[in-house]
Amino acid sequence: MATCHVSDIATVLSRAWTAGVDRIIVTGGSLEESKEALTIAETDVGVHPTRCKEFEESGDPDKHFQALLSLAKEGIEKGKVVAIGECGLDYDRLQFCPAEIQRSIFSAGVAHSFTGSAEDRDKLLSINNMYIGVNGCSLKTAENLDVVRSIPIERMMIETDSPYCGIKNTSAGIKFVKSTWPSKKKEKYDQECIVKDRNEPCLVRQVLEVVAGCKGISEIGQLSRTLYHNTCRVFFPQDLDSAADSLLAGHDPQ
Known part of the structure; x- marks a missing residue:
């Protein structure tokens, strides 16, 4: 695949520091992305709801989960993993992963990229x-x-x-x-x-x-x-x- 321009990560970071950004957390959306993120910056470890198929596609969902858990523990010990995520339920893009698969994997919650109602907001704030x-x-x-x-x-x-x-x-x-x-x-x-x-x-x-x-x-x-x-x-x-x-x-x- 051809690229449209050279890598500009250094420039992007320079703009961020100039704008007053002090810390950046890299997000891993899958097991492999989480591994890569750990080599870059402080990060979270998890599987995005739309990627939950990777558990079944791995051939051994339990083994895949254990690999994810081991990666998180290793990152925590090294001071690189600061959160668990992304995880949750994403029903806006079910073409990537059916709701039933998401529900079978999901067991925790995170209020990220919030677009909910006032009722949703109040339920979250009650926690x-x-x-x-x-x-x-x-x-x-x-x-x-x-x-x-x-x-x-x-x-x-x-x-x-x-x-x-x-x-x-x-x-x-x-x-x-x-x-x-x-x-x-x-x-x-x-x-x-x-x-x-x-x-x-x-x-x-x-x-x-x-x-x-x-x-x-x-x-x-x-x-x-x-x-x-x-x-x-x-x-x-x-x-x-x-x-x-x-x-x-x-x-x-x-």
């Missing part, structure tokens, strides 16, 4: 220590914004889920976006620009701006610090003291 992850997919409609508006800041995290789930010009939240980057189609790649319609870590700042806008928060720095602290509490508890120091110093990570 102790449950946080709700918000990205561009969470901010598409006026109804989405109403739901996000009532998520307590201390129970929220922001994310990109890049290269997916970017904030589109048709999104209801676009009116709150202040930070933009020049973009070009991938066929006209330029390291000074982001690739059109490809989400990047730096664009988490846009999610922050929309959350602040829909909640009527003018002090975006304090919002950023609170959300960062939430993230450290769940994924980097060993660094909570340094995160608190960062907050006191006025550093604004996203």
Whole structure:
């Protein structure tokens, strides 16, 4: 398969650091992706709901699960695995994996890329220590914004889920976006620009701006610090003291 442009990972990361991103967690969507992610950065280990067929296709679902579990344990011991995921139920794309297979594999929950109703939000918030992850997919409609508006800041995290789930010009939240980057189609790649319609870590700042806008928060720095602290509490508890120091110093990570 031909590529449209050279690898631009260094440029993407540079834009992220410049935008205020402080940490990046790589997501593994399958056993093999989880193995690869462990060689790159801090990561989670899991199988995305749409990939659940891999358990049956392996020929031995129990052995496949044990391999996944061993990988997670090894990564935790090395300080590289910070969460279990992605996992859950995904009924929007059943063409990839039937619901019955997903249910047979799934035994835990995660509130990532939240697009649910007010009722869904309240059910999640009724669970102790449950946080709700918000990205561009969470901010598409006026109804989405109403739901996000009532998520307590201390129970929220922001994310990109890049290269997916970017904030589109048709999104209801676009009116709150202040930070933009020049973009070009991938066929006209330029390291000074982001690739059109490809989400990047730096664009988490846009999610922050929309959350602040829909909640009527003018002090975006304090919002950023609170959300960062939430993230450290769940994924980097060993660094909570340094995160608190960062907050006191006025550093604004996203």
